[in-house]
Amino acid sequence: MKILILGATGFIGSVIAARLRKDGHMVTGLARNPDRARIKHPSIDWIKADLAEMTDPSDWRAALSSHRIVINCAGALQDGLSDDLAATQEKAMLALYAAAAQSAIELVVQISARTEGGGRDQPFLATKRNADKALAANGLNHIILRPALVLGRNAHGGTALLRALAAIPYLLPLIHAQSPVETVSVDDVAAIVSAAIAGELQSGTDIDLAASEALTLRQLVILHRNWLGLPPAQVVPIPASFAKPVTWMADIAGKLGWRSPLRSTAMAVMSEGVLSRRDGQHLPSRRLATAAETLEANPSGVQDLWFARLYLLKPLMISGLALFWMLSGIIPILAPTGASRHLLPFMPDGLAMALTLITCFLDIALGAFVLVRPFARSALFGMLAVTLGYLAGGTLLEPSLWLDPLGPLVKALPSILLTFATLAVLEER
Known part of the structure; x- marks a missing residue:
């Protein structure tokens, strides 16, 4: 089956693409720089495209041609020099749905997020929520997956920050140290996407993906510190007000094109924690790996320690x-x-x-x-x-x-x- 993946070069999208190729599907990815993407992922067909410029249904017709399924893994945390959330996460998606309704697309799988709770009015979650509602109302066969904090072999964004915090020597200064955080393995996300394509999930399903346990941010950082093989360190809770200068600088860096996980959107979400919706659907028949199991299945190497130590130095x-x-x-x-x-x-x-x-x-x-x-x-x-x-x-x-x-x-x-x-x-x- 021919499948089009948006965000196929990203942390989640690349793992989903690899899983679907293993399942025997033909995968096409969209990329701003397809030549570079092709070097790293030679088994995927690549189309040059920028989602921020695909805000009209006509922009999608060529990309959708001959494909039967679309998986949207694309997303950005906050507006900046490199990202336009309104265009990428909302306008482009509405144009995609309109074009898909006039094509042979049989299913759209949307990798979304929990769009309620802390930070719900931030552009990241607001545009995701608007796109989800438009997809549900469009009449297309669709499945919406809402992963918690995604962990895996690689790291990006929030998971990269977890490793960096865990590698700080001697003391671990944490803001929102007691905030609860649910996690999900990126391999589990890919497996569920595979199941959705195989017809194991009903159209219209809107599922929260999270392991059965919720750790505090403090526990999660300590777990990553152990995974890196570093000696114990004292956690020092920091008042949220102390984060404002860092968040302010991170937001400025975002406007200059740097995608820092310390920006105000992430801080707003973490103020409440990363939890499933109280009324959300789950997968009762499938057990998802816990954070400890995910890390144990992906033993760290010296390259992980180097990455963690260099992340905040960069x-x-x-x-x-x-x-x-x-x-x-x-x-x-x-x-x-x-x-x-x-x-x-x-x-x-x-x-x-x-x-x-x-x-x-x-x-x-x-x-x-x-x-x-x-x-x-x-x-x-x-x-x-x-x-x-x-x-x-x-x-x-x-x-x-x-x-x-x-x-x-x-x-x-x-x-x-x-x-x-x-x-x-x-x-x-």
Whole structure:
């Protein structure tokens, strides 16, 4: 059977795609960068598409052609430079349903969320809720699945943050430490999607997916710390008000294209916990793996420990480089005459001043652009190129600067290493 998966490159979607390929289905995925997706998932057919631009039924006709089932695993936590929730999670879905009703689509499986409770008015949950209601009212055969916090071999978003919190040394500072959290294995989610496609679930079913136990956030972080093989650490509950500066900075980062799980939407949801709906449907005939069983089935390796320790360092690395480069450009501008004195033995005053100002503005631009997600990689490579240029120029014009252990040439070396390290951890998925 030919199946179209939205969000097939994501944490949940990639596992569902692998399960359906194992079941013998032909899977097609939508991707903004299909060439890159094809390298990682060569057994899937890929279509170049951006959901934010597919807000009219006509935009879907070619993608739906020859497919019989659509599985929507796409989603984003919050509006930002890289995400438009209204377009991606609502307008595009309404256009999809309208186009599907006029096509040969036999079933739409929607991977949604619990859209009530804490944070229900946040755009993430509001757009999900509107899309769910539209799907239920459309007349299409459909199944809506609402996973709790999804755990698996890989990690993204909230699950990545769990690992990062668990890896903090000595003390574990937690906000909403006593909030209850239900979990579900990503493999169980994929198995239930497989069952839905096999006709084991009735059309119109709207199911909460969660294991039978609910842990507190504190218990879940400690469980992950044990999974990472780290020694016990004291949990330090932090008042929710203390999170506001972090949430504010995370929201700003979101507007620059970074998908931080510490944004206000996540904090609003966690204020109440991650729980199933009181009146929601469950799967009485299928037992879902607990958090402990899920982690035990996926033993951690050193790569998991590295990821957990680097996760919270990554934004510090990026902001540290941005600050370093912007200050290296701003400070000389405050005293340009003194900054240009190294160039005076080799060129006229005017040219030395012009070159000094050009390099200052270049440094400031690189520091600013590395903060913007779509430009971050190019800015990092630019930093490397400019640094090597400074080193070559400094060595050629004034090699004695190497003899000063606090001089600009020596200081450039750790900057190069930090830039390479940031490039190594830049990808989000």
